[in-house]
Amino acid sequence: MKDIAEPINKAVRKILDQMSRAIVGKEEVIMKLLMCLLCEGHVLIEDYPGLGKTLIAKSFARTLGLQFKRIQFTSDLLPADITGSFVFDRNESRFVLRKGPLFANIVLADEVNRAPPRTQSALLEAMQERQVTIEDSTYQLPRPFMVIATQNPIEYEGTYPLPEAQVDRFLAKISVGYPSAQEEFSIAGKRNERKYDDVELEVVVDAPEVEEMRRGVEDVYVDKSLLNYMVEIVRRTRVHKDVEIGASPRGTLALLKLSKASAWMHGREYLIPDDIKQIALDALSHRIILKPEQMLRGGKSAAVVKEILEQVPVPKVD
DSSP states (O other): OTTTTSOOOHHHHHHHHHHTTTOOSOHHHHHHHHHHHHTTOOEEEEOOTTSSHHHHHHHHHHHTTOOEEEEEOOTTOOHHHHHEEEEEETTTTEEEEEEOTTSSSEEEEETGGGSOHHHHHHHHHHHHHSEEEETTEEEEOOSSOEEEEEEOSSOOTTOOOOOHHHHTTSSEEEOOOOOOHHHHHHHHHHHHHHOSSOOOOOOOOOHHHHHHHHHHHHTOBOOHHHHHHHHHHHHHHHHOTTEEEOOOHHHHHHHHHHHHHHHHHTTOSBOOHHHHHHHHHHHHGGGOEEOHHHHHTTOOHHHHHHHHHHHSOOOOOO
16 A cells, blocks of 8 residues: 555544554554544454454554454354343342443454354344344444454364355455564564563544544545446456456445545545555455356455456546
């Protein structure tokens, strides 16, 4: 992402500066998380263990003053373990609701593919409807609400791969990546100086400010030529020679929302083509299913999106 590490917006800069006390060299990842939050979307992070996925999510929530809950998904996890259930209160002689960890602003669903489909479905309702159903009652989740789910790309034995329909519910799919040698040196050096693991972070924005930021994203102007540009990119994923199933209209909307968030976070009230190109891989790659022969050859959906971006003419915006 070309200029993603140099946002102009002051609120975004405050968030990045505060999180840099705990997270070294991952401004691009933090920016993408913030984009998804401001679009009221969810994020799937697929990467190797030990790269700081949990730390990033926890620090992100703490910096924004939002309630954070972590759920370790396992094969014996039940829907009630994440949504909550009614328990009998002896003092009041009645059943009362004990809310589960889904009742938070930022929920980290760690190794989500280790839970059985029934539990994954309970998470799906919360993500899509922003509510949970417990017995005969429906309960609204707090706002803002965001699920950050993680998957380990190794050790697939004994896991339950997410159905394509559920993967499509994530606004973006991103990775953290290994740090550079200099960044890893800085990580070790800071830990050595602190002499303890936790990093104290200050709250630099709060929920009302996050809502104001979200409204700012919605007000970003999008020229019709750029709407056509996004539609053409998504439509070409459906007719590409290597693709079995292309991105749906949900992919178009994801590209639109994330592009607007990118523009706003870079201090602009209007969209430019670079905003679209910078976020297209994260918005569309996980929505594409390659043909079996391409998968056997080691083909990647990200390569398809890159090829399409190179082929679709970029509109000129006045």
